[in-house]
Amino acid sequence: xxxxxxxxxxxxxxxxxxQERRPQxxxxxxxxxxxxxxxxxxxxxxxKVDIIDFKDVKLLQNFIPExxxxxxxxxxxxxxxHQRMLTEAIKRARNIALLxxxxx
Amino acid sequence: MAEKRVYEVVFIVDPDTQEDEMTKLTQNLSTVITxxxxxxxxxxxxxxxxxxYRIGRKNEGVYVLFEVEGTGSEISELERRMRVNDAxxxxxxxxxxxxxxxxxxxxxxxxxxxxxxxxxxxxAGGGGSSAPSRGEGGEA
Numbered sequence: 586x587x588x589x590x591x592x593x594x595x596x597x598x599x600x601x602x603x604q605e606r607r608p609q610x611x612x613x614x615x616x617x618x619x620x621x622x623x624x625x626x627x628x629x630x631x632x633k634v635d636i637i638d639f640k641d642v643k644l645l646q647n648f649i650p651e652x653x654x655x656x657x658x659x660x661x662x663x664x665x666x667h668q669r670m671l672t673e674a675i676k677r678a679r680n681i682a683l684l685x686x687x688x689x
Numbered sequence: 690m691a692e693k694r695v696y697e698v699v700f701i702v703d704p705d706t707q708e709d710e711m712t713k714l715t716q717n718l719s720t721v722i723t724x725x726x727x728x729x730x731x732x733x734x735x736x737x738x739x740x741x742y743r744i745g746r747k748n749e750g751v752y753v754l755f756e757v758e759g760t761g762s763e764i765s766e767l768e769r770r771m772r773v774n775d776a777x778x779x780x781x782x783x784x785x786x787x788x789x790x791x792x793x794x795x796x797x798x799x800x801x802x803x804x805x806x807x808x809x810x811x812x813a814g815g816g817g818s819s820a821p822s823r824g825e826g827g828e829a
Contacts, residue, residue, distance in 0.1 A: 680779075680781050681700075681780075683738075685741040
């Protein structure tokens with residue numbers, strides 16, 4: 586019994602360490618439980634996407650915030666290879682007015 | 690073999706052009722390609738769309754997609770025609786055969802990897818069939 590409690594404390598201690606750091610960096614979303622940082626996984630890898638089509642505006646729109654810029658990898662969690670395809674597709678879409686170069 | 694190239698040509702037609710003119714225009718352009726020895730494998734009107742930014746005082750445009758197979762010479766002729774044509778507000782050609790080949794290779798590799806691990810595939814197939822079937826759906 587007591588051992589169990591101790592173990593739980595240990596886990597708490599481990600969890601709290603990073604927890605304290607995270608709010609500083611990420612601004613802390615939510616509260617209380619579940620403040621563990623989720624590892625971002627490239628959604629294109631999950632879906633096994635090999636070609637990102639520049640005509641797929643609905644998809645590309647997810648990666649351009651209000652300003653019209655391309656969302657950086659560190660935020661979207663897209664892997665390098667797919668980010669490269671994605672930027673290429675977005676730039677092509679911009680060229681034929683499917684996406685804006687700037688929005689303001 | 691190495692000469693066959695596949696292109697996607699997207700162009701935006703002035704939204705004020707009449708329906709019959711539109712069809713005439715697309716027909717003209719596809720004959721340009723066939724005259725030069727290429728083939729149009731896909732000819733699709735993607736429809737009227739709001740432009741993301743204004744082009745020549747227009748806020749709208751009719752998008753048309755061609756998929757062309759050929760050597761590349763017909764593309765230069767096609768682009769020349771489109772440049773001259775006032776009804777075409779913008780065009781873009783993208784070579785797609787290389788990307789498709791690469792995608793095909795990746796897919797093949799993935800399949801090979803999946804078959805190399807029969808234990809994994811069997812476990813996944815027996816355990817939860819939803820996961821592998823979703824993967825296949827993505828590939829297809």
